[in-house]
Amino acid sequence: xxQQIVPVKTYLFVFASLIGLxxxxxxxxxxxxxxxxxxVALLIAFCKxxxxxxxxxxxxxxxxxxxxxxxxxxxxxxxxxxxxTADYRTRSWTSSPNAWSTTAPPTxx
Amino acid sequence: xxxxxKRGLAVTELETHAAHTGLAxxxxxxxQQQDADTLGIWVFLVTEIMFFGGVFAAYAIYxxxxxxxxxxxxHILDVRLGAxxxxxxxxxxxxxxxxxxxxxxxxxxxxxxxxxxxxxxxGVFLGVKAxxxxxxxxxxxxxSLDWAPEGAVxxxxxxxxxxxxxxxxxxYFAMTGLHALHMIIGMGLLLWLVLRSRKGxxxxxxxxxxxxxxLYWHFVDIVWIFLFPLLYLIGxxx
Numbered sequence: 358x359x360q361q362i363v364p365v366k367t368y369l370f371v372f373a374s375l376i377g378l379x380x381x382x383x384x385x386x387x388x389x390x391x392x393x394x395x396x397v398a399l400l401i402a403f404c405k406x407x408x409x410x411x412x413x414x415x416x417x418x419x420x421x422x423x424x425x426x427x428x429x430x431x432x433x434x435x436x437x438x439x440x441x442t443a444d445y446r447t448r449s450w451t452s453s454p455n456a457w458s459t460t461a462p463p464t465x466x
Numbered sequence: 467x468x469x470x471x472k473r474g475l476a477v478t479e480l481e482t483h484a485a486h487t488g489l490a491x492x493x494x495x496x497x498q499q500q501d502a503d504t505l506g507i508w509v510f511l512v513t514e515i516m517f518f519g520g521v522f523a524a525y526a527i528y529x530x531x532x533x534x535x536x537x538x539x540x541h542i543l544d545v546r547l548g549a550x551x552x553x554x555x556x557x558x559x560x561x562x563x564x565x566x567x568x569x570x571x572x573x574x575x576x577x578x579x580x581x582x583x584x585x586x587x588x589g590v591f592l593g594v595k596a597x598x599x600x601x602x603x604x605x606x607x608x609x610s611l612d613w614a615p616e617g618a619v620x621x622x623x624x625x626x627x628x629x630x631x632x633x634x635x636x637x638y639f640a641m642t643g644l645h646a647l648h649m650i651i652g653m654g655l656l657l658w659l660v661l662r663s664r665k666g667x668x669x670x671x672x673x674x675x676x677x678x679x680x681l682y683w684h685f686v687d688i689v690w691i692f693l694f695p696l697l698y699l700i701g702x703x704x
Contacts, residue, residue, distance in 0.1 A: 362570050372560040376553060379694075383549045386699035398695035405691045413563045414684045420501065423508050430512030434519045441523045445530070 361418045371412040378405050488672040496671050503674040504681075511685045518689055521644065525637050525696065532633065535626025539634030540700060542607060542619055544598070548698035551594050552690065558587035559687040565659075566680045569673035574666060577676070581660045584683070588653050595646055602635070609636045641693055648686045655679045 382401040390397060410416050416424065493499035529536045561583040568576035606614040607623075609632045615623050623631040659679055662668065668676060 362567060365564065365567070368560060368563050368567070372556065375556045375559075379549060379552050379556065382695055382699060383545060386545070386695070387703045395700055398699050399692075402692050402695050406688050409559060409684050409688055409691070413559050413687075414681055419504070423505060426505065426508050426512060430515045433512075434515055437516065437519050438523045438526065442526060442530075445527050 361415075363412070363415075367412065371408050375405055375408055378408075487669065488667065488674070500674050500677070503678055507678045507681045511681065514685060518644070521637075521641055522692070522696075525641065528633060528637065529700075532626060532630035535623070535630030536634045536700075538623045538626040539607075539631045539638065540698060541622050541703070542605065543638070543698050544601075545698050545703065547594055547598055548694050551591050552694045554587050554590045554594070555687050555690050558584045558591070559684050561587060562680045562683045566673070566676050569663070569668050569676040570670055572670040574663060574668075577663045577668065578660060581656055581663065581676075585653060585656045585660070588649055588656070592646060592649055592653075595642065599639075602639075607631075607635050609633075609639065638697055641697065645686065645689050645693060648689070652679070652683050652686055655682065 378401050382398055385397050385401070386394065388394075410427075416427070487496065489496055489499060493502065561580045565577055565580035565584060568574075568580055602608050603612050605619050606612050606616065607619060613632055613635075615628070615631075656679065659676055662675065
């Protein structure tokens with residue numbers, strides 16, 4: 358439940374952190390970190406998300422049920438992205454699907 | 467402790483004035499109703515996570531396939547406008563959080579003020595977005611409607627392959643367009659809240675609509691928190 362009244366100072370501090378992280382992620386994009394540019398950008402975005410979820414969306418004061426629902430949501434999102442990516446990454450390891458598409462369809466007597 | 471006592475009083479009061487306090491008849495008291503409302507919007511937001519998640523997954527796949535083209539496309543966007551919009555949207559999240567807080571503490575004037583501020587910041591975001599969309603037409607990088615990049619833009623996009631750059635802009639318009647649609651719906655909900663709170667419909671014991679719209683608005687903010695680096699920054703500007 359979010360009946361608890363959070364002090365304005367907390368909100369302002371969270372907002373200042375969010376702005377700071379926005380400037381940081383913009384600044385880091387101008388540095389050459391190779392493939393770590395993407396990793397750093399996503400990490401910063403993830404931190405910003407946690408700030409919004411825990412403070413602005415009051416997850417800190419939410420019931421355990423709400424937390425489980427949100428966790429389940431992220432679990433399914435992780436499944437969606439990881440399984441899809443795994444499929445595309447490994448598809449070329451085996452030539453079978455290509456072979457299927459190039460051979461003539463089987464004829465049934 | 468004080469708020470808890472106050473809440474207790476409000477609950478006994480509402481049993482006699484249920485019609486005025488916003489308690490629906492299927493709930494025993496406002497606390498139970500608020501719990502159900504909050505859980506309901508979170509379940510909806512989880513479906514939204516999956517909805518946007520599908521688009522993000524597709525983006526991840528194609529960005530892996532055509533990295534150079536996506537990098538080129540990303541360079542056409544104006545980082546300053548994207549960063550400005552991020553700040554505007556984060557600001558609107560702050561004013562939204564303060565709206566909920568004002569509703570909790572029963573300050574009607576502050577509630578209306580912060581809701582209107584949230585709408586203004588949302589309007590600023592949509593205005594900048596509209597300008598950016600217009601720029602895409604000026605640069606002729608609108609997939610299928612106006613796809614004829616030339617000059618410096620063409621030089622930027624050509625190395626990655628033009629048709630794959632077009633794919634990047636399809637993702638750009640689909641993702642920012644879906645996000646902007648959510649913002650427009652949010653603006654409508656905010657207007658509804660402003661009208662209701664001016665009438666004094668919300669009290670410290672009944673403000674679930676403000677809370678629920680607030681959660682939705684913060685979710686839309688989070689989507690942009692990920693869209694900004696993925697569309698504007700990834701690919702590097704060095």
